[in-house]
Amino acid sequence: MKISRAAKAPLWLLPAVFSPCFIASASAADEQTMVVTATPGTVSELDTPAAVSVVSGEDLRHAAPRVNLSENLGSVPGLQIQNRQNYAQDLQLSMRGFGSRSTYGVRGIRMYVDGIPATMPDGQGYTSNFDLNSIDSVEVLRGPFSALYGNASGGVIDVKTETGAQPPKIEAGTWYGSYGSVRYGLKATGATGDGTQAGDVDYSVSTTRFTTHGYRDHSGARKNLANAKLGVRLDDASKLTLIFNSVDIKANDPGGLSRDEWKENPRQSPRGDQYNTRKSTKQTQAGLRYDRALGENDDISVMAYAGERETVQYQSIPRAPQLNPTHPGGVIDLTRHYQGIDSRWTHRGDLGDVPFSFTTGLNYENLIEKRKGYENFSMVNGAPVFGEKGSLRRDERNLMWNVDPYLQTSWQLTDKLSLDAGVRYSNIWFDSNDHYVTGRNGDDSGEANYHKWLPAGSLKYALTDAWNVYVSAGRGFETPTINELSYRAGGINGLNLDLKPSTSDTVEIGSKTRIGNGLLTAALFQTDTDNEIVTDTSSGGRTTYKNAGKTRRQGVELGLDQQFGDAWKLKAAWTYLNATYRTDVCNGDVNCNGNRMPGIARNMVYASMGYEPETGWYAGGDVRYMSSIMADDENTAKAPSYTTVGLNTGYKVKKGNWMLDVFGRVDNLFDRDYVGSVIVNEGNGRYYEPAPGRNYGVGAAVTYSFE
Structure with missing residues (x-):
């Protein structure tokens, strides 16, 4: 990686646990080339010696509902992201197979929003607080260097929201879709000064409300979301x-649903209606980041944050099992307080004629969970009425925290050859105090400690100015989450x-080639894992886990992001x-050695083509193919392969300070009947979460610029 000598302002490092840090910006020399900031300097996506994809916020929002991260992220190779049609359980997201076991939320992948982890210290993550209306970029990192982000880093997703700039703007938007879906939102951005002088301020504020009746019975949802970022230039450094x-x-x-239920009526929800299954979540968090340039060759960055997440979930568990004195009940009541601080120092210099840099730092994260369990019924006239909070059956306090030092270094050995290497020592502690000790329900308190050295390194060689190849290797580490231990x-x-x-140990070989105004990427990888954490049983909304011994992931990723002329765009993966x-x-008696791991598609294909001028008519379409997905370890049940087609069109008009964007879209154009996601190893054979047939949406956004 070439080291910039000219930059005196603080580096905008990814506020994640470790580098390399990928942050999108526009190249002044070539607006069609995505540029990322990686410790220690500024390099293009072409030059980054890792499998990294950058998707702009504009591409995410283009002719889209702006509700789910899965809408326009299909162009990222190696990323399997599916909408469960269930807002109680979040998206189903995995990267190179990591995270595929998750029956709710996200496992095995580190996620960040403006530097604040969306993944808790135990590895449990959520996408529910991602505000698509204000996203500036989404950076997706796969492969060995993901390990340097610490626990549960089979891949990394960093969401960066917009930073306000001049002139100030205000935007109001709405979208109406099938199944009674409505979204509307308001966003304001702006700045005083150009951001280089003391006292300059930038701001970005966004709020969104989404409601839906849901494609399936008993799948209605309501979501309110707010995001804000305020920057203050303290001085010139x-x-x-x-x-x-x-x-x-x-x-x-x-x-x-079982296979028979899915075939009979994919929209039904027999257990949802019977048990009134539902979930409520409230999360609030805040962070403060300080960046300072100590001189031409040194920078420091400190990020501190804190938040609270409250969850109450009613599950479809019959009364009979809950009569067992040791059963924790059918209602989960969680309150989680989390906080952390990440501090780092970056230095750039020369050793003889060899430019080098290093970043070193310390990361601390803490999670305190108060977990209670209740019966999910009350007795009325001798009969159970489900969907009501009953007697207390569980009461405990869980604590998980980590303290991780880290170091990364980069050396430009020759004009064509560079070396990147890093190491992190991950230390994680878990402690549980059981406050519900009564009768046959004994004291289940306990503690555990996990630690591991996580090294990674890569060599990159520039065959030409437009073609780089690299080889990288690294070791990853994933602890059980608190939910998996519960x-x-x-x-x-x-x-x-x-x-x-x-x-897990990963080896990757990659190639990146600039073709005109586009980039062609390829990666070949193999990951061997010991003690893979997999789903053991899943029933009634409750899942248990076990270690699987050894697994292997081998694969190939190809990606193309190409622009033709002034307005034609092609993306393929x-x-x-x-x-x-x-x-x-x-x-x-079943031997599963050699079986496919459930929840993982063997083949995924995505292609989109669009005509997208700055103003006037625009139109586009996309095709998505997903091969069959096994639903259980025995490989006796699977979701069939499917192909869907989507079309969109719209019109943008600019008049004076006003901009109006009106669009419409249709998804699953040919009304395919398919399973959108599976519940891995569901104990009753209810693996299938059906996707909607042909569905429509229309939307509009109006922007006023105070120029």
């Missing part, structure tokens, strides 16, 4: 940035402390991923 985010969700949970199989009470962390068990993970 330092800046302070305040970040705030809040989300409030109430959603019914339609649950999974339950043992067989309805036994207490913590699953026999669950071990998994360790192909992912081949062969993920298999290398030891027997199944219970009973």
